[in-house]
Amino acid sequence: MNRVLIPLTLSAPPVPPGAQARAQRWAGETMGTTWSVVAMLPPTVDAGALEQGIRAALDSVIAQMSNWAPDSxxxxxxxxxxxxxxxxxxxxxxxxxxxxxxxxxxxxxxxxxxxxxxxxxxxxxxxxxxxxxxxxxxxxxxxxxxxxxxxxxxxxxxxxxxxxxxxxxxAIAKGFAVDAVARYLDGEGVAHHLTEIGGELRGNGVKPDGMPWWVALESPPDSGPATPEQTLVALHGLSAATSGDYRRFFDSEGRRYAHTIDPRTGYPASHALASVTVLHVECMMADALSTALTVLGPRAGMEHARRHGIAARFLVRTPGGFDEHLSPAFAAMLA
Structure with missing residues (x-):
């Protein structure tokens, strides 16, 4: 059984794309990961020119914000x-x-x-x-x-x-890149699109059938039967970003050292929190918040989410699998 979340700002059914709109998909690599865009194009829009614009938006983020590029x-x-x-x-x-x-x-x-x-x-x-x-x-x-x-x-x-x-x-530039692509498409008159970079997502508008861009929220690969429900969110003017200890790590002497560093200690976060997913209008903010909540951990992170009205889902490792905890703002979206 699936569990669904609807943006609280969705007060009226979105207007679907016209009958002449055509589906277009682009994909590639950027920032050490992959990207993809699905959009419903009006008949007068040049798909080739849009792809060039998307790639230019991504290249601009790298040129400005990559600490891997020595000339950024x-x-x-x-x-x-x-x-x-x-x-x-x-x-x-x-x-x-x-x-x-x-x-x-x-x-x-x-x-x-x-x-x-x-x-x-x-x-x-x-x-x-x-x-x-x-x-x-x-x-x-x-x-x-x-x-x-x-x-x-x-x-x-x-x-x-x-x-x-x-x-x-x-931990924030990838989310900003998602936003930058979405803004570019909006500016080109493309109102219905879904952008994804390395698992971070933002959706605008709806699909041809009038349904929103339904996406399944990311879970750890070993989450197993403790989380049997697939959580689907309607990304209509909404973004989703996930931070998890399973993405990048190394093992040494029986201990896992994940890529999320706690700057307050200088060491990787070492609590039982496996992943945090944040829903926010801006993917940039969702990206940074998911990292902050992961560092804070299950208790302090949940308190921070409550205090600041952040829609967040926490998956905590237990001896029997995973426990799920939802912030009030996240739970309010459950349909």
Whole structure:
């Protein structure tokens, strides 16, 4: 049996695409993962030109926010000398401002300046690891972090490099890229579309039959019979992002070290939380919030979701399988 969620903002049935609209699908690779877009195109829209626009939107995010690309704007900021004001593009500043807001709200559970820690644990551009780093290495990397030392000048289009701060926007840039593609399609007169990048999703409009873009929420691959229901969400003006300990990790001496680093300790989050899914209008925000809630853990994460009205689903590992916990904002969407 399936369980369905409907956006609370869906007050009237969406108007389906016209009879002459045609379905079009594009796919490719970006940001170390895959992307796909399904859209209902009006008869006058050039599918080839749209694909070029989609790829340009994705390339723009990489050019601005990838710390894997040495010539990106983020990499340029990371190399800047202490006390330097670095000019950044509007989109990069927008993402950084959102990241700092989530960092502030979560008490640093999410930190866009945690790049040195991510690299140290082998989850960034630095080589992968098969064993944890030494405690003194962790302590040194932590001293190089500090989201609260970053100063933004939104009007001036710049950010202050306080010294040795290394931005890592990977936990939010992918969600922003989903939003950027959706905004591009809206601007081209394509009102009905579903965008996915590495499992992060955003849907607008409906399918030809008038039904919304139904998508199944991601669960750990070993979730088994403890979560027998498939949870489907109607992505109509809504985004979904999931953070899980099963995506990237390494095992050492019988222990799993997942890619979600707790910047407050310098070590990967070590609680029983297997995954968090967040539903939000903006995929950028859903992406960052899912990371913050994963770091906070089942109890503090649920309290944070309650306090801030975040629609979140928590899957917690137990000896018998998984326990599911829904925030009030998430449960309110259940049809």
């Amino acid at each position: 704007d983020v990499s340029r900021f990371n190399r800047a000398c202490a006390g330097t004001w670095v000019a950044l593009p509007a989109d990069c500043l927008r993402v950084l401002a959102c990241a700092l807001q989530v960092a502030r709200d979560s008490g640093g559970a999410y930190d866009p300046s945690a790049g040195p820690l991510v690299d140290l644990w082998g989850f960034g551009p630095a080589p992968k690891r098969s064993a944890p780093p030494a405690p003194d290495e962790v302590a040194l990397a932590r001293r190089q972090c500090g989201w609260d030392r970053i100063v933004l000048d939104r009007e001036g289009g710049r950010a202050l490099q306080p010294g040795s701060v290394s931005l890592d926007l990977c």
